[in-house]
Amino acid sequence: MIGYILLGIIALSALAYVFGRRRAVAAVGGRQEQLHSRPTYHGAFVAAWVGIPSILLVLVWLALQGPVIDSLLLWSLPHGTTDGLDRGQIDLLLSEIKSVAAGYVFGEPSLVVQAAAERYQRWQTIARYAMVAAALSLALLGLALASRRISPQFRARHGAERILSGLMIACSLIAILTTLGIVLSLLIEALRFFERVSPLEFFFGLNWEPQIPIREGQVTAGGAFGAVPVFAGTLLIAFIAMCVATPIGLYSAIYLTEYAHPKVRATIKPIMELLAGIPTVVYGFFAVLTVAPALREFGEMIGVPIAPNSAFAAGAVMGIMIIPFISSFSDDAIAAVPQTMRDGSYAMGATKGETITKVLLPAALPGIMGGILLAVSRAIGETMIVVMAAGIIATLTANPFEPVTTVTVQIVTLLIGDTEFDNPKTLAAFALGLVLFVVTLALNVLALHIVRKYRERYE
Incomplete structure (x- = not known):
């Protein structure tokens, strides 16, 4: 109704x-x-x-x-x-x-x-x-x-414009208040968690086993909240994803902008951007049913043991998923560089490769970094692919062929089932969420710093 x-x-x-x-x-x-x-x-x-x-x-x-x-x-x-x-x-x-x-x-x-x-x-x-x-x-x-x-x-125009200005101010206030509400909700619950668990154990502990008794008579482990394995797994999978997505996305953007025929560009770019519209659960199925078995068989051929759920499988498929973010941002940034800068480089005797590496990429660096930082945030916040391809066991390892878990996966796992917010097990999800929020904020600050630095140099 x-x-x-x-x-x-x-x-x-x-x-x-x-x-x-x-x-x-x-x-x-x-x-x-x-x-x-x-x-x-x-x-x-x-x-x-x-x-x-x-x-x-x-x-x-x-x-x-x-x-x-x-x-x-x-x-x-x-x-x-x-x-x-x-x-x-x-x-x-x-x-x-x-x-x-x-x-x-x-x-x-x-x-x-x-x-x-x-x-x-x-x-x-x-x-x-x-x-x-x-x-x-x-x-x-x-x-x-x-x-x-x-x-x-x-003066109807003035009245209509005042109403429109009021709507825009109201929308801005809603966005600001929503952000403040998210921060406060995370902060309050995280502080409740740190009243029960030492921050030193959370940030520097090496054992993550948050299974503690929630109901009377329930038999579980004593509970350990050392989140280093969770953070390490998140960074490992994000690093693998960026190693896959950054070169492919950047080189595809350079090719489409500087080398491809306009008809080829008009055909390939929309097809590539379709990757961003595929549901993440489909990528998860692709990782579990195709990539992980292929990696395991390849490992058996060369004598390298690879777990059925591995960080490499999840990171590689996640990298494929975030290629459009880097490619699209880099493409737009390179295409926005004035033609006069290209002509000036060619007039000085530079080759096409030298023009790309020494003129276009530095001039387009703010847009490229914006795409890369957005892709990093997307990789850090991904859940479904990691659940299906990397597992939910927190393992402290640098081996990409072993199962790991991430912050987002643990948040989902902790809040499934009994969600009574009066025990460290469920409150730990808010502490992890607060850390994820701070990391994302730091990435945005870094992106703004890079944009400001190079924008002053090339404008």
């Missing part, structure tokens, strides 16, 4: 645009030159006043509707129903009521739950219709207020 409401608001905004445009033209008797702003600005102004407040109301309503109905539902239960229940048990009771209301009945629910489910259905229906009525009323109010301002002297 929410989709239909949003489509309805968009349709009303489109009608308001047409209405505002025609009203502006009618206000001057069809002589548009007498309007301060073009009719399209009048239509956009009216459409914004109709659509934006209504959409904001719907979003706020949806955010508050669930908590409000849950509170009313708990308040309407018979006296003493929730006495002695903790927050988790109350949440389970609400989940049972909602399941019964949705028709998912397991066993025989109590009469209290059945009555609460009926009230929940009734209140949900009332809330939906009230939201539709409120959004429609607000849209009509916006239409009335905006249409009254339409006149030959009205």
